[in-house]
Amino acid sequence: MHDNLSSRSRTSVSIRELSLSFGAVTVLENLNLDIYDGEFLVLLGSSGCGKSTLLNCIAGLLEPTEGQIIIKDRNVTWEEPKDRGIGMVFQSYALYPQMTVEKNLSFGLRVARVPRDEIDRRVKRAAAILQIEPLLKRKPAELSGGQRQRVAIGRALVRDVDVFLFDEPLSNLDAKLRSELRVEIKRLHQSLQNTMIYVTHDQIEALTLADRIAIMKSGVIQQLDDPITIYNRPRNRFVAGFIGSPSMNFLSGELAEAGGEVVFRTADTQFSLAGYDHAQPLIPGRKVVLGLRPEHIKVDRDVVGGEVHEAIVDIEEPMGADNLLWLKYAGQTMSVRIGGERRYRVGSRVKLGFDMTMASIFDGETEERL
Amino acid sequence: MDKSTIATVHPDMPARRYPGPQGKRPRKALSGRNIMLYGALGLAALYYLLPLYVMVVTSLKGMPEIRVGNIFSPPLEITFEPWVKAWAQACTGLNCDGLSRGFWNSVKIMVPSVIVSIAIASVNGYALANWRFKGADLFFTILIVGAFIPYQVMIYPIVIVLRELGLYGTLTGLIVVHSIFGMPILTLLFRNYFVSLPEELFKAARIDGAGFWQIYFRIMLPMALPIFVVAMILQVTGIWNDFLFGVVFTRPENYPMTVQLNNIVNSVQGVKEYNVNMAATLLTGAVPLFVYFVSGRLFVRGIAAGAVKG
Structure with a gap:
């Protein structure tokens, strides 16, 4: 595992001294984090720990108060979300209800005025990877939760992005679907080799998916390590108590x-x-x-x-x-x-x-x- | 049969039910509760419908019949002449072309006012809900306070403003006034609707690269149909029924229907033509009523279904 990481030492996403506060409330404090090219990094923590906020900062949906965000050697701190080379999958799927699956997938490309045949090609490819070809003409309301989340992943897939951001993508699904899609996300990562940043409060998802886990509490990363190290050698008592069921x-x-x-x-x-x-x-x-x-x-x-x-x-x-x-x-x-x-x-x-x-x-x- | 086996099911017998209620729950149509309920509702409905009834029957009578004075009796001889007269011949001031002039004036005032006010307010509401610009809350508060200031207080300043702009007495001026006065409540309406839509839809659209107007037109607008219908109903009825602004900000040739109705009904010369007055009033009220009946069913539709976990 460690050899594997050091061999792909190129940094994909780098977060430098990032702080964010809403008025008097500090959500993130002087946070530093380097994510390697092709790495699957999980941000793990209970609600309110700042993990989603950090992801939104990386996506460009929230403006940090201090600090910088570098994606693929480009300082994107003040760039628009679309110019960051990221795709994002949300907990509530966030599919456009009035559009068919096909239109949902192609919306970003149509906004960017990508040529028609190129759009078709990419939509077809994404639909094939996610096995949603039969659903292309349907509206989101006619899909099950698992299918909706697949489409949401597809929306990030068609845009050919460097970095995938997942914001608790499985939390709205029932237990069986959740474990199925978990495996699919892992398979997707293995075949695409993209950088993925994945926010969850579910330690099983974190342990099973992650190359490295960053455990957060009150806007501070408590420990950043591979899952086995986190599990066996927790750096402090919070990490020790958070990971493992039943608890240590x-x-x-x-x-x-x-x-x-x-x-x-x-x-x-x-x-x-x-x-x-x-x-x-x-x-x-x-x-x-x-x-x-x-x-x-x-x-x-x-x-x-x-x-x-x-x-x-x-x-x-x-x-x-x-x-x-x-x-x-x-x-x-x-x-x-x-x-x-x-x-x-x-x-x-x-x-x-x-x-x-x-x-x-x-x-x-x-x-x-x- | 042994008493102890009463509750057990024998394979060769149909499943035995427990004694007691089976099938549909029996309901008494004429229970005391129902009589009270429907009686009270019926009385209230009658009470409110009675004036309408009087108006309709009066408008269908000729003047000799009205002079008999029996306002509740149905017309002995139905005549539509009062309606024709109210629409096409009744006199206000120098014009004797009936309410039709006021009707078309009202249409000319209402249609642009409704479109302009809803167009601006929907963008306002969208911006306030999704693009939290600096001072957005303050702006919103000021706008809402505007909704609580009595119109009468603002009439004189607006007259001056319109005069300085050269719009006083014109239809454009009245349209501007209606659009401004519709703004607080419509903005509130749209803002609250857009706030209720899942925020992640907006975020997803931004990740997809859509800008302010693209998100508005391609994502938000198609989902906001129900609230557009609500806003339209509010504005159509409000502007159509307006009397104050119509009489203050326009000249006689541009008077809306309500003002003209008043002038017909309150004219002091000659005989009071009650049948014509009733017909004119019903004609004036027909538009808001029509809008209610037609668009009421469009009111609430689960447009956002499927966007979030169902």
Whole structure:
């Protein structure tokens, strides 16, 4: 993954010190972001984090208060949306209701006075790629949600743009269609190799589609990394808690020294941190939060060596492929993911083993990863 | 049959229903509630229709019959002469060519006024809704405040302005006045309609490279048909029924129908021809009524359906 990124190091979209405020409300603050040529970048965050605002700035639909936007080595900060080489797909599809699918697709080209046969050629190509040829003569009202979103993608496709912008394109679809179109968008990206910037609040979309994810909160990018790094090595506690379902288990405690090594200690328990790959020194006495994902806690027969802890099953949530156990451990509730075939009775005792190589430790005050 | 099996379905028997209501819910046509409801509605309708009835029957009577004084009785002998007279012969001032002159004056005033005011107001509303220029809110507030100032306050200043422009007493002057006075409410109407359209449509059109006028004509206008009909109804009735501006800003040869009607009905010379007056009044009111009946059904149509998730 990393080799792949460095090999295509050419920058497609570059955002420099971008700020945007509406009156007293600052939505984006001094934001820097480089997006590589052909990269699929996902802007992920909960509503109000500024991800859509950032996308609208890139599209030219919002004027930034400060900063610059460079697309394909051209400073487009003050350019009109149409001159930026971008195509955009909206959550509500935004198809022109009075036009047929064909007219919807060709509207931008007709506005730009592209010759007739060239329009036909491009519309045909886009319709073929998206498999919407039979729908060309229909009006948007006669299409299903999935078909409408396909047409909306096609509208960006016909314009032969450098950069695709997606603003929560799947949020209005039901779960089944959403996963289907998700795969199609990924396939589209693989065949077109365009730069795509994709805004979503859905972490599954982010993890499955992205080359890199930028997790945003209050107008600031919290972490910019490939999905696996984001998942396994979250840079701070916000990222750790945002990604993953069910959420990462957090234990508050402090670092202490015992038997010549640094251990993690709470009022009820204490265990070794051997194997944890720390980026900063682990100083005894520091207040910390220890994070463990549900699948990184070993249960009963999976526990091999190391320290063994004990917990009580509080709730069992069988989900088919997986079985989710909610355990009572050291005065807290912890979720643990095990195979779907392994069932437990509520109230039974289980043995736990913590995989410290996969754990995350955050400073208690700064919440940064140690 | 055993009592315990009463609710179970036997394979060889039709599905047994629970006792109680089946089929359509029974309704009493003459329930006390209905009698009260329709009775009250009927009375109210009668009360409002009675003047119209009197006008229609009076307009169809000859003068001798009217002098008998029985205003509610239907005409013994139907005559359309009062209608003909009201339209083509009734006198106002020096002219004796009836209401037809006023009718055509009104048409000449109304058609351009409606077109001009709606054209400008729709662009205003579109600009205020989608192109949030600096000071847009202030501009809008000022415009709306204009809607609450009584017309009478502004008449004298407007007379002066029109005089200075050389438009006083002309049809053009009256058209300008009507367009200006229609502006606040129409702009509000259009702005609110365009605000209610999904903002993403506008954004998509901008990404597609359409400019101010292209978005207006090719995206917004086709979706705004219902609100254009509403605006047209408002303006047609408002301008047609206008008396004040018509009498103040025009000269007798350009008087609209309402002013002429007043002059016919209120003329003090000779015999009061009630039948002609009634016919003239009905003729004057016919245009707004016609517009209501024809375009009412066009009122609300789901034009925007399909633009957003349905």
